[in-house]
Amino acid sequence: MNLMGLVRNAFAAVGIVKIWLADFEFRSEPGGLPEPICLVARDLIAGDTVRWWEDDLRRADGPPYGTGADSVLVTYYGSAEVGCHLALGWPVPTNILDLFTEFRVRTNGLRPPDGASLLGALAFFGLPAIGWEQKEAMRMLALRGAPYTPEERAALVSYCETDVTALAELLPTMMPGIDLPRALHRGRYMSAVARMERTGVPVRVDELVRLRRWWDAIPERLIRKIDQSYGVYEGSTFKRERWRSWTEAHNIPWPELPSGLQALDADSFRDMAQMHPEVAEMKELRASLSQLRLADLAVGVDGRNRCMLSAYRAKTGRNQPSTSEFIFGPAVWLRMLMMAPPGYALAYVDWEQQEFGIAAALSGDPAMMFAYNSGDPYLAFAIQAGVAPEGATKNTHGEVREQFKACALAVQYGMGYENLAVRIGQSVAHARRLLDLHRRTYPKFWAWSDAALDYAMLTGALPTVYGWEIHVGGDANPRSLRNHPVQGNGAEMLRLASIFTTEQGIEVCAPVHDALLVMAPIERVDQVVAATQKAMADASKLVLGGFELRSEAKVFAHPDRFTDPRGESMWAKVWEIIEELEQSGDVAQTPAVSRKKE
Amino acid sequence: MTKKSEPAATTTTAEPEFQPRPDTHEANNILAEADMNKKPDETDVLTLLRVSQDFAAKAGSKKVITTVPIRNPKRGEFLRVHPTMEPMLVYTLVDEQETFVATASIAINFPGDMIPKLLAPTISRQGTLFLWALRIPGEDGRINNWHASAKEAAGRAVRVWVRVQANMALGAYEVYEAVGAIPDPEWPSLSMDEIVRIAVKGRVIDSLDHPVLQKLRGEV
Numbered sequence: 001m002n003l004m005g006l007v008r009n010a011f012a013a014v015g016i017v018k019i020w021l022a023d024f025e026f027r028s029e030p031g032g033l034p035e036p037i038c039l040v041a042r043d044l045i046a047g048d049t050v051r052w053w054e055d056d057l058r059r060a061d062g063p064p065y066g067t068g069a070d071s072v073l074v075t076y077y078g079s080a081e082v083g084c085h086l087a088l089g090w091p092v093p094t095n096i097l098d099l100f101t102e103f104r105v106r107t108n109g110l111r112p113p114d115g116a117s118l119l120g121a122l123a124f125f126g127l128p129a130i131g132w133e134q135k136e137a138m139r140m141l142a143l144r145g146a147p148y149t150p151e152e153r154a155a156l157v158s159y160c161e162t163d164v165t166a167l168a169e170l171l172p173t174m175m176p177g178i179d180l181p182r183a184l185h186r187g188r189y190m191s192a193v194a195r196m197e198r199t200g201v202p203v204r205v206d207e208l209v210r211l212r213r214w215w216d217a218i219p220e221r222l223i224r225k226i227d228q229s230y231g232v233y234e235g236s237t238f239k240r241e242r243w244r245s246w247t248e249a250h251n252i253p254w255p256e257l258p259s260g261l262q263a264l265d266a267d268s269f270r271d272m273a274q275m276h277p278e279v280a281e282m283k284e285l286r287a288s289l290s291q292l293r294l295a296d297l298a299v300g301v302d303g304r305n306r307c308m309l310s311a312y313r314a315k316t317g318r319n320q321p322s323t324s325e326f327i328f329g330p331a332v333w334l335r336m337l338m339m340a341p342p343g344y345a346l347a348y349v350d351w352e353q354q355e356f357g358i359a360a361a362l363s364g365d366p367a368m369m370f371a372y373n374s375g376d377p378y379l380a381f382a383i384q385a386g387v388a389p390e391g392a393t394k395n396t397h398g399e400v401r402e403q404f405k406a407c408a409l410a411v412q413y414g415m416g417y418e419n420l421a422v423r424i425g426q427s428v429a430h431a432r433r434l435l436d437l438h439r440r441t442y443p444k445f446w447a448w449s450d451a452a453l454d455y456a457m458l459t460g461a462l463p464t465v466y467g468w469e470i471h472v473g474g475d476a477n478p479r480s481l482r483n484h485p486v487q488g489n490g491a492e493m494l495r496l497a498s499i500f501t502t503e504q505g506i507e508v509c510a511p512v513h514d515a516l517l518v519m520a521p522i523e524r525v526d527q528v529v530a531a532t533q534k535a536m537a538d539a540s541k542l543v544l545g546g547f548e549l550r551s552e553a554k555v556f557a558h559p560d561r562f563t564d565p566r567g568e569s570m571w572a573k574v575w576e577i578i579e580e581l582e583q584s585g586d587v588a589q590t591p592a593v594s595r596k597k598e
Numbered sequence: 599m600t601k602k603s604e605p606a607a608t609t610t611t612a613e614p615e616f617q618p619r620p621d622t623h624e625a626n627n628i629l630a631e632a633d634m635n636k637k638p639d640e641t642d643v644l645t646l647l648r649v650s651q652d653f654a655a656k657a658g659s660k661k662v663i664t665t666v667p668i669r670n671p672k673r674g675e676f677l678r679v680h681p682t683m684e685p686m687l688v689y690t691l692v693d694e695q696e697t698f699v700a701t702a703s704i705a706i707n708f709p710g711d712m713i714p715k716l717l718a719p720t721i722s723r724q725g726t727l728f729l730w731a732l733r734i735p736g737e738d739g740r741i742n743n744w745h746a747s748a749k750e751a752a753g754r755a756v757r758v759w760v761r762v763q764a765n766m767a768l769g770a771y772e773v774y775e776a777v778g779a780i781p782d783p784e785w786p787s788l789s790m791d792e793i794v795r796i797a798v799k800g801r802v803i804d805s806l807d808h809p810v811l812q813k814l815r816g817e818v
Contacts (some may be wrong), residue, residue: 027643147759181647182647182649185644185647195662313801386778386780440723443781443784447654448651448652448654450658450659451652451653451654451658451659452651452653454653454654454657454658454659455653455654455656455657455658458657458659459656459657461652463649464651465647465648465649466648466649467647467649479696485651485653488652498646538641540639540645542645542648543648545648
């Protein structure tokens with residue numbers, strides 16, 4: 001069979017007649033913008049190959065291939081290629097077929113033996129590839145930067161061309177399994193990612209420098225300061241038995257491991273901090289001590305936090321940026337470093353109760369949709385279940401609302417009644433009753449959720465509305481499968497909103513789970529927030545078949561910093577310590593805004 | 599900048615036809631059509647690309663009822679009686695905690711042992727289908743308070759959710775109606791014959807040689 005003809009026909013069916021494969025080599029400092037070094041592009045049909053070095057790239061006023069609706073650029077992790085387009089001031093391709101994304105969707109939930117890199121994909125399909133060592137050596141050469149000898153230039157271009165040759169092998173092999181219209185939709189998101197990565201998140205560099213300067217001296221003092229309220233540390237060692245005593249003394253039922261020991265992982269602390277605010281500071285402290293590597297926070301010389309957003313890396317299809325390089329990592333207090341530059345404002349726009357709304361709309365459960373539309377779905381749930389009276393409010397039935405909120409969230413995360421009991425500090429029987437009330441109140445949701453699991457187990461895959469599939473592997477987890485339609489469609493919604501906003505020219509600094517952080521001149525911020533909220537509403541209607549989710553916005557105009565109540569106390573304590581240290585005259589560590597990765 | 603020659607837009611007939619995955623057919627066609635009529639409306643295209651999330655319609659499963667107990671309501675259980683299915687009169691005989699049913703022609707040979715009962719299709723709030731075995735008045739037309747109150751409760755359960763609770767001092771069941779807007783039950787799509795067939799599967803006395811009758815006669 002003529003595979004090339006198959007590829008051409010597939011594209012022709014969606015009006016695309018020019019097919020180019022391309023790969024850039026580029027370097028970038030942590031937090032910095034990409035600096036293209038060379039480009040190799042191949043016209044798949046004519047077979048011509050273009051090899052442009054850095055000076056060719058700078059001279060050109062556009063790429064050697066078309067970027068209009070009748071052309072497609074085939075890439076492997078295309079946000080990098082679009083990032084180079086943006087760096088060069090070139091137009092962004094209308095159509096991108098990203099084979100990384102398509103390989104991910106094809107193997108999502110399974111474990112391709114060599115991972116999802118280009119070499120992994122080639123190995124998966126039994127196609128020839130260069131060795132890992134050669135690839136790594138060339139990557140390091142690109143990162144090293146100029147000046148390059150003529151031999152090094154030739155080696156880099158030649159290496160770049162091996163990736164294009166790999167794309168030429170991979171494309172016809174993968175094409176029969178590619179759902180092209182939706183694949184192009186997924187490719188469109190890669191452009192949005194490139195734009196968001198380019199914008200980056202503005203941070204207070206002066207404060208980051210001080211934080212880094214003193215960070216080595218901070219943890220010990222921070223422990224002393226925060227542990228005054230807990231008394232669980234011995235030196236810098238967290239003592240399990242003391243934590244048990246503290247939780248028991250504060251009547252906080254803590255989740256336990258099968259061994260009977262308390263679960264002290266980050267997720268348990270995060271969950272418990274949501275239910276018991278008095279735990280929040282300890283959660284922040286532990287996250288900072290164990291996971292915060294300030295040197296890795298990727299901030300460029302222009303004071304923007306930038307890192308690879310790692311689109312489509314999570315099973316749900318969500319982005320999975322490095323927790324240490326991205327400012328929206330686990331240490332919430334660190335987010336208070338974010339501040340818009342003078343004359344600008346940041347706006348954090350998030351969907352309200354996004355997951356509840358998705359579950360309601362996609363299951364078509366009328367009671368659940370009614371609850372979402374009430375504005376307070378958790379209280380509405382309590383009223384619908386007959387536990388709170390009509391007219392109940394957050395003030396009159398706050399405790400009931402909290403329990404029903406925990407129950408609704410537990411359902412979303414596939415939590416059993418034992419864990420729910422721990423989270424709400426009630427008996428197992430009480431938790432069982434709450435979950436039973438959920439089943440009775442929202443029977444259509446449960447029938448849909450059961451059907452989703454059945455569908456996955458019967459057909460081997462479960463798609464979102466735009467075809468992001470999770471495949472059922474040998475170690476399939478029914479809980480994850482059941483959760484996929486809500487999480488995966490949440491990811492679809494955020495991708496659509498990212499596309500709509502970035503294509504309008506809105507400066508999106510970062511996508512964050514169910515939110516977008518955008519930036520605008522102060523005098524235009526209201527307008528930009530309104531446009532962002534409209535884009536998010538449109539995205540929700542498209543994903544949910546017409547059902548609209550609400551969003552809310554918090555605006556932080558310079559000189560106000562971004563704030564998050566969960567991190568405010570910790571932030572204040574860290575700065576108390578820094579001021580003490582600065583006044584003490586101790587010798588600080590060498591500051592660095594941007595550190596090269598080792 | 600060097601401009602590369604543009605590739606030919608047409609394909610030759612010798613090349614294989616691309617066969618898109620079945621679920622992309624519609625979207626492919628619409629996209630191609632839309633493209634011919636200039637730029638398609640983005641909302642329309644994105645709406646067309648939606649994959650249905652109605653998993654039950656695509657490849658779901660349905661519950662098959664294989665067991666229908668014949669019993670009285672459990673303590674604390676709220677229930678409804680089917681509003682249109684006529685209860686079925688059967689003669690019952692309990693042997694080692696199992697309820698057997700017999701035809702009238704058999705039952706007539708065992709007066710006092712075979713108890714006539716009405717089997718009313720009933721469903722609990724948890725969705726469990728069962729046949730509520732209700733006593734009917736004896737030949738003298740009399741019925742005790744326990745049985746009368748159960749019958750009264752079953753009558754109410756046709757319209758509202760009820761639970762019954764034995765009150766020993768009273769010598770009858772007390773009936774509690776649910777207050778509040780509890781939705782009506784979803785009945786399985788089974789006929790009365792099918793329900794009874796499932797309920798009495800393997801426990802029908804249709805011959806005088808049935809082992810249970812042999813045991814009753816002291817023959818086994």
